[in-house]
Amino acid sequence: MGGVTTQDRADRAERVPKQDRSRVTRQRLLQSAVDCLAEHGWAGSTVSVVAERAGVTRGAAQHHFPTREDLFTAAVEYVAEERCTALRALFPQGAAGDRHAVVAALVDLYTGPLFRAALHLWVAASDEDQLRPRVTELEARVGRETHRTAVELLGADESRPGTRETVQGFLDMARGLGLATLLTDDTARRERVVTQWAALLEQALG
Amino acid sequence: MGGVTTQDRADRAERVPKQDRSRVTRQRLLQSAVDCLAEHGWAGSTVSVVAERAGVTRGAAQHHFPTREDLFTAAVEYVAEERCTALRALFPQGAAGDRHAVVAALVDLYTGPLFRAALHLWVAASDEDQLRPRVTELEARVGRETHRTAVELLGADESRPGTRETVQGFLDMARGLGLATLLTDDTARRERVVTQWAALLEQALG
Numbered sequence: 536m537g538g539v540t541t542q543d544r545a546d547r548a549e550r551v552p553k554q555d556r557s558r559v560t561r562q563r564l565l566q567s568a569v570d571c572l573a574e575h576g577w578a579g580s581t582v583s584v585v586a587e588r589a590g591v592t593r594g595a596a597q598h599h600f601p602t603r604e605d606l607f608t609a610a611v612e613y614v615a616e617e618r619c620t621a622l623r624a625l626f627p628q629g630a631a632g633d634r635h636a637v638v639a640a641l642v643d644l645y646t647g648p649l650f651r652a653a654l655h656l657w658v659a660a661s662d663e664d665q666l667r668p669r670v671t672e673l674e675a676r677v678g679r680e681t682h683r684t685a686v687e688l689l690g691a692d693e694s695r696p697g698t699r700e701t702v703q704g705f706l707d708m709a710r711g712l713g714l715a716t717l718l719t720d721d722t723a724r725r726e727r728v729v730t731q732w733a734a735l736l737e738q739a740l741g
Numbered sequence: 742m743g744g745v746t747t748q749d750r751a752d753r754a755e756r757v758p759k760q761d762r763s764r765v766t767r768q769r770l771l772q773s774a775v776d777c778l779a780e781h782g783w784a785g786s787t788v789s790v791v792a793e794r795a796g797v798t799r800g801a802a803q804h805h806f807p808t809r810e811d812l813f814t815a816a817v818e819y820v821a822e823e824r825c826t827a828l829r830a831l832f833p834q835g836a837a838g839d840r841h842a843v844v845a846a847l848v849d850l851y852t853g854p855l856f857r858a859a860l861h862l863w864v865a866a867s868d869e870d871q872l873r874p875r876v877t878e879l880e881a882r883v884g885r886e887t888h889r890t891a892v893e894l895l896g897a898d899e900s901r902p903g904t905r906e907t908v909q910g911f912l913d914m915a916r917g918l919g920l921a922t923l924l925t926d927d928t929a930r931r932e933r934v935v936t937q938w939a940a941l942l943e944q945a946l947g
Contacts, residue, residue: 575868576864576867576868578784579868651867654864654920655864657920657923657924658782658860658861658864658923660924661782661857661923661924662781662782662784662785667924670924671924671925674924674925697937697940700933700934700936700937700938701937701938701941703930703933703934704914704934704937704938704941705914706917707914707917707918707920707921707934708910708911708913708914708917709917710916710917710920710921711912711913711914711915711916711917711918711920712913712917713917714860714863714913714916714917714920715913715916717863717864717867718863718866718867718873718876718877718880719877719880724909727906727909728906728909728910728913730906731903731906731907731910732906732907732910734903735907735910735941735945738944739941
C-alpha cells in the first residue's frame, strides 16, 4: 500500500458508498492476509499484523473476521478463486488455444505467494487441532475448483477412462513443482519439466 | 523405545564395543529426530526433546550434534539415504521387474514420516535465515540421490531427449501426492493416480 496516504483514503471513502467500502476493506484484508502468510508463515501471521498491513483498524478487521482462523482460511479461498477466474479469462478458448500455454499457466498457480501461503496454512493445520478441520474443508473446496478449471482449460474428456487421474496427477505434479520453488529459484528446471510433460499430456489427453 | 529398560540397555552396552555403541546412539538420535519433526513440527523439535525420546542424555546428543540445525538436517539426510538403500534392495532387478510396483514404491517415499519431517524443515527454512542454506544444500543432495535411484529402478535411459525431465516431473508428482496426504488419508485417490501415471510412464520411457 506504499504511496496511499490517509488523505487519499479519506477522499476515496467519500466517493464510495458504504457497502462498497466494506467490500473493498474485506478484499484488502484478504489479499494482505495471503501476502502476510506467504512472507511470515503462520506463527508470524495474526489479525493485528494483517490489519496494519491493510491500513485498517484491528476492530474493523475483527468485524469482518472474528477469529484468526476465519481470516486466513477465507483469504486463501478468496485468492485461489481470484486466480482461477483470472486463468479462465486468460484462455477464453481453453484447449482450442495453446495447450502448452495452458499447462504452464496451471503450474504457475503453484509458484507464487498464494501457494506459499497455502503451504504454511497446511503445515500449521497438520499440527493444530483447531485449524485442521477448517483447512481440510478449504483444501477440498479449492482442490475441486482447480480440478474443474484444469479439466475445462485442458479440454479433457473425463468420460474417457483414466483422464480424471491423468489431470489429477498433473495437478499433483504442479504442487510438487511449487514445493521445489520454496527455497530456490527453480524456474529453468521447471520450464524444461513443463515442456516435456505438456507433450506427454498432449498424447495422453488426445 | 517402549519395552526397553535401563537394565536391558546396560546389558547390551556391555556386549557392544565403544565405537559401535556411539554409532547406535547416533542412529537412534537421527531416527528420533525425524519422528519428532514429523509429529511436532520445527517449533516443537529441539535437541533436548529428541535426546529424551531417544533415551540419551542431552550432553551425549550435543556431543554428536552441537546445534539443532546439525541434528535435524543430518536426520533428514540419514533417513532419506536409508529409504533409498531399502528401495534398491527391494528391487534388485530394477525395471526388469514390475515397473508399476517401482512407481508405487517411489511414491511411497513421500507419504510417510520422512516426507512430513522434510516438509516441516523446508517450510521452517523458508522463514529462517540460519536454516535456509543448510536445508537448501540438503534438499539438493537428497534430490540428486532420489533422482539417481528413480532412474536406475525405472530403467530410464537418460541419453534419450526428454527422459530426464519425464523422471523429474514424475518425482515432482510424487512430492505433490505426499503433500496431499498431509491432512487427510488420500490413499484411495493416490492409488488410482499411481496406476494411471505408471501406464503413462511406461509409454514415455519405452
